[in-house]
Amino acid sequence: MIRPFGWNEFLIIVMAAQWTIALSAIAFAGGGIGGLLIALARVSDVRPLRLVALGFIRVFQGTPLLMQLFLVFFGMNIFGMAINPWIAATIALTLHASAFLGEIWRGCIEAVPSGQREAATALGLKYYNRMRYIVLPQAARIAVAPTVGFLVQLIKGTSLAAIIGFTELTRQGQIINNATFSPFMVFGTVAAIYFILCWPLSLLARRMEVRFSRATQR
Known part of the structure; x- marks a missing residue:
C-alpha cells in the first residue's frame, strides 16, 4: 500500500545520514592510515616497496568503486566467509581511500623542495627523522x-554502498520511495542532505587552497 511522503518519512531519511557519516568517517580514518603507508612506500628508497x-594504486584507481564493493562483498562469500554489507562497505571504501590518499600525499611529499631533504641528509638525519x-x-x-x-568525494561515494544492501542515506531513500512512490520529494531530500554534508567541506577545501597559494607567493 502506497503511503504519502510526510514528516515521519523525512525524519527517517535524515536519521539515515548518520550511517553515511559513520561510514565516511571510518573509511577516511582507515584510508588515512593506509594512505600514509602507501605514500611513504611510494617515496621509499626500496624499489620493491615502490x-x-x-x-x-593502479588497481584501485583503475577500477570503479562499484566493482570494488562487489568484489569484496560477493568475493568473500564465494570463499565461504560470510560478510555483512557494513563490513564489506567499510573494507572496500577504506582500500579505495588508501589508494587515492596515498597518491595525493605522495605528490605532496614530492612537492617539498628537494633541498630540504638534502640539507637534512647533510646534517646526518636518518630517513625516519627526515620524514618526521x-x-x-x-x-x-x-x-x-x-x-x-577527497573527503567530499568519499562522502558521495558511500552512496554506492546501497548496491550491496547497506542502508545508508541513498538506500533509505530507495526504501522510502518504494513505499511512498514520491521520487521527487524523496530523492530531492536525499540530494539536499548530501549537499548540506559536502558543500561546507568544498568551501573549506577551496579556502585552504587559496590560502596556501597566497602563502607560497610571499
Whole structure:
C-alpha cells in the first residue's frame, strides 16, 4: 500500500545520514592510515616497496568503486566467509581511500623542495627523522586542501554502498520511495542532505587552497 511522503518519512531519511557519516568517517580514518603507508612506500628508497605501492594504486584507481564493493562483498562469500554489507562497505571504501590518499600525499611529499631533504641528509638525519621533522610537516600543509576535497568525494561515494544492501542515506531513500512512490520529494531530500554534508567541506577545501597559494607567493 502506497503511503504519502510526510514528516515521519523525512525524519527517517535524515536519521539515515548518520550511517553515511559513520561510514565516511571510518573509511577516511582507515584510508588515512593506509594512505600514509602507501605514500611513504611510494617515496621509499626500496624499489620493491615502490612497485607494490604503485601496483596497489593502479588497481584501485583503475577500477570503479562499484566493482570494488562487489568484489569484496560477493568475493568473500564465494570463499565461504560470510560478510555483512557494513563490513564489506567499510573494507572496500577504506582500500579505495588508501589508494587515492596515498597518491595525493605522495605528490605532496614530492612537492617539498628537494633541498630540504638534502640539507637534512647533510646534517646526518636518518630517513625516519627526515620524514618526521622535515618533510612530513611541510607536506601536511600542502595536503590539507586536496585531502578535504577527497573527503567530499568519499562522502558521495558511500552512496554506492546501497548496491550491496547497506542502508545508508541513498538506500533509505530507495526504501522510502518504494513505499511512498514520491521520487521527487524523496530523492530531492536525499540530494539536499548530501549537499548540506559536502558543500561546507568544498568551501573549506577551496579556502585552504587559496590560502596556501597566497602563502607560497610571499
